[in-house]
Amino acid sequence: MGVATLMTRRMRMLLIATALTGLAVAAAAVTPYVGAEGKFETLKNLQTERVSFAKAITPAVVAIAASRPDIGNPGQTGLAGGGATAAAGFVIDGDYVVTCLEAGELMNSNSRSSDMYLNKGDKVWLMAHDGTEFKGEVVGRDRRNLVLLVKMDEGHPKLPSLKFGDSDKVAMGSAVCGFGNTLDSLIIDREIAMSYGTASGFYRFEPIDVMTPDDPNTGGDPYKGNVMEVDVAIHDGDHGGPIVNMDGEVVGMSCAHFMAGRHLGCAVPSNQIRAVIAQLKKGVAQDELAQGWLGFKAKKPSGTKEIFISEVEDESPASAAGIQVGWQLVRVDNYRIPGWDRLKEMLGVGYITRKRKVGNMFSSREVDVPVSYGVPVGTHIQLTLRNPEDGKEKTVDLIVGEKAEDF
Numbered sequence: 001m002g003v004a005t006l007m008t009r010r011m012r013m014l015l016i017a018t019a020l021t022g023l024a025v026a027a028a029a030v031t032p033y034v035g036a037e038g039k040f041e042t043l044k045n046l047q048t049e050r051v052s053f054a055k056a057i058t059p060a061v062v063a064i065a066a067s068r069p070d071i072g073n074p075g076q077t078g079l080a081g082g083g084a085t086a087a088a089g090f091v092i093d094g095d096y097v098v099t100c101l102e103a104g105e106l107m108n109s110n111s112r113s114s115d116m117y118l119n120k121g122d123k124v125w126l127m128a129h130d131g132t133e134f135k136g137e138v139v140g141r142d143r144r145n146l147v148l149l150v151k152m153d154e155g156h157p158k159l160p161s162l163k164f165g166d167s168d169k170v171a172m173g174s175a176v177c178g179f180g181n182t183l184d185s186l187i188i189d190r191e192i193a194m195s196y197g198t199a200s201g202f203y204r205f206e207p208i209d210v211m212t213p214d215d216p217n218t219g220g221d222p223y224k225g226n227v228m229e230v231d232v233a234i235h236d237g238d239h240g241g242p243i244v245n246m247d248g249e250v251v252g253m254s255c256a257h258f259m260a261g262r263h264l265g266c267a268v269p270s271n272q273i274r275a276v277i278a279q280l281k282k283g284v285a286q287d288e289l290a291q292g293w294l295g296f297k298a299k300k301p302s303g304t305k306e307i308f309i310s311e312v313e314d315e316s317p318a319s320a321a322g323i324q325v326g327w328q329l330v331r332v333d334n335y336r337i338p339g340w341d342r343l344k345e346m347l348g349v350g351y352i353t354r355k356r357k358v359g360n361m362f363s364s365r366e367v368d369v370p371v372s373y374g375v376p377v378g379t380h381i382q383l384t385l386r387n388p389e390d391g392k393e394k395t396v397d398l399i400v401g402e403k404a405e406d407f
Contacts, residue, residue, distance in 0.1 A: 084237030140280030165249025180238030224348025
């Protein structure tokens with residue numbers, strides 16, 4: 001091969017390399033890249049505030065269980081253990097922790113109560129946000145509100161307290177945050193989990209079975225209080241944790257209850273919980289707590305199916321709602337009333353059990369099943385009434401008051 005030929009090939013290779021380099025430089029020059037530096041300052045400030053918000057709230061949140069979890073065995077905690085081994089709670093008034101009575105992690109077959117839920121005098125295990133372990137004792141419970149109140153033992157870590165806000169002032173669409181021990185996040189990672197979301201609903205669960213309301217073997221949810229529906233993530237370990245507004249006030253407590261067809265998280269409103277805390281601190285027994293007061297009486301004339309308002313007490317929740325004597329009571333929370341014998345159950349007038357058949361077509365038995373825990377003070381009940389004079393219907397919002405007994 002001649003010298004000229006070699007020089008020609010080298011020149012071609014040099015030209016090709018130069019061309020490729022030029023193409024790469026040109027491509028780099030025209031390729032757009034997303035850059036956030038110096039931009040989106042509002043979003044960045046919001047993120048900074050959310051982080052600061054979480055740091056301010058989390059020290060007041062704890063993990064709580066009926067007994068100490070097997071913390072040293074990672075196979076027994078979190079998802080590896082099939083769920084959480086501890087529920088969540090939040091500190092109030094320096095020495096107390098509020099949590100959810102029905103949290104699975106707080107159920108105890110050795111409890112003093114007959115329903116496997118913890119009761120006054122039972123001991124509990126707690127963990128603070130920094131991993132400090134300590135103990136407490138149940139001082140009261142209220143199944144109407146799904147609430148368990150614990151007093152921390154002497155020498156407990158000094159944790160900040162959360163204040164209750166006004167749950168009635170939480171407008172739908174308001175921003176809220178949920179805090180808890182999501183799948184044992186505190187036990188495993190030493191982190192209180194936080195989820196940011198929206199208050200998206202406020203209602204009562206079905207007061208009676210929707211599909212078969214006339215069947216005496218069916219019933220609605222025994223919890224007769226309101227729930228605040230939130231799109232905050234609520235998992236095992238979060239039940240009992242606080243739902244807080246943007247002022248850092250507790251407006252709800254995460255609970256395990258849910259309503260079929262609604263797949264968001266639910267919380268017991270703070271106004272219901274706040275109404276009973278003082279009594280629980282004093283050690284008032286569950287069955288002796290102040291009962292909800294509706295302020296009206298009803299009757300069913302013989303030979304009819306209609307139910308009419310027979311009495312409205314002065315300065316009562318019923319009179320405040322505008323209910324009048326002689327009006328026909330048509331629906332409760334927009335659910336038809338199957339009969340007179342089911343009215344108290346739908347309203348939640350006291351603790352009510354009913355014998356119901358359980359089992360299958362081959363084997364069944366009758367058991368006493370709670371169909372009402374009793375309506376909590378502060379609950380909103382939507383009552384639809386009909387004016388017999390013109391036949392027009394009217395729906396009123398009755399806010400349950402506090403009185404020793406009603407019906």
